[in-house]
Amino acid sequence: MGKKEKAEEQSANPLVAVVMGSKSDWDTMRHADETLTEFGVAHECRVMSAHRSPGLASEFASTAESRGVEVLIAAAGGAAHLAGVMAAHTTLPVLGVPMKSDALNGLDSLLSTVQMPGGIPVATLAIGKPGATNAALFAVSILANSRPELRKKLHEFREAQEKKIRETVL
Ligand code: RP5
Numbered sequence: 001m002g003k004k005e006k007a008e009e010q011s012a013n014p015l016v017a018v019v020m021g022s023k024s025d026w027d028t029m030r031h032a033d034e035t036l037t038e039f040g041v042a043h044e045c046r047v048m049s050a051h052r053s054p055g056l057a058s059e060f061a062s063t064a065e066s067r068g069v070e071v072l073i074a075a076a077g078g079a080a081h082l083a084g085v086m087a088a089h090t091t092l093p094v095l096g097v098p099m100k101s102d103a104l105n106g107l108d109s110l111l112s113t114v115q116m117p118g119g120i121p122v123a124t125l126a127i128g129k130p131g132a133t134n135a136a137l138f139a140v141s142i143l144a145n146s147r148p149e150l151r152k153k154l155h156e157f158r159e160a161q162e163k164k165i166r167e168t169v170l
Pocket residue numbers: 020021022023024025049075076077078099
């Protein structure tokens with residue numbers, strides 16, 4: 001199967017939805033996309049904004065569960081309300097990824113994403129690329145609770161990661 005066909009197969013009936021506030025977030029969020037692809041998890045990536053397209057954002061989150069999505073990853077920068085808005089409209093787990101911003105280096109995004117009021121949780125990851133990668137790994141970890149093949153892949157991933165460190169020669 002070619003790369004394009006594989007990507008098409010993975011975006012049919014997505015288990016994970018990766019949403020971001022702007023196309024400018026893609027360079028960071030492609031790391032979440034790549035990680036989910038590596039684990040063979042069906043997912044979709046979409047741009048929507050809590051502020052610029054509020055109708056789309058609320059509609060997307062409200063219908064995610066009925067479409068078979070099990071985990072939402074939401075990335076935004078600055079006044080980063082996308083993950084919170086997603087969480088307000090669904091009881092699916094929402095993983096927030098704060099984008100590094102020009103003005104405050106992502107501290108604004110981090111605080112906007114993490115400081116949710118009690119009752120509407122957003123699990124917030126690190127700012128930028130590590131957050132994007134870890135959000136995908138966290139999503140895999142959630143899905144792996146009921147999918148032994150994913151649990152096995154996660155163990156193999158960790159083993160390979162450790163092997164690489166052990167074999168590092170300076
Ligand atoms: C947020 O504003 C986006 O998530 C992005 O991180 C930031 C800047 O967006 P653009 O002005 O580049 O579209 O909504």
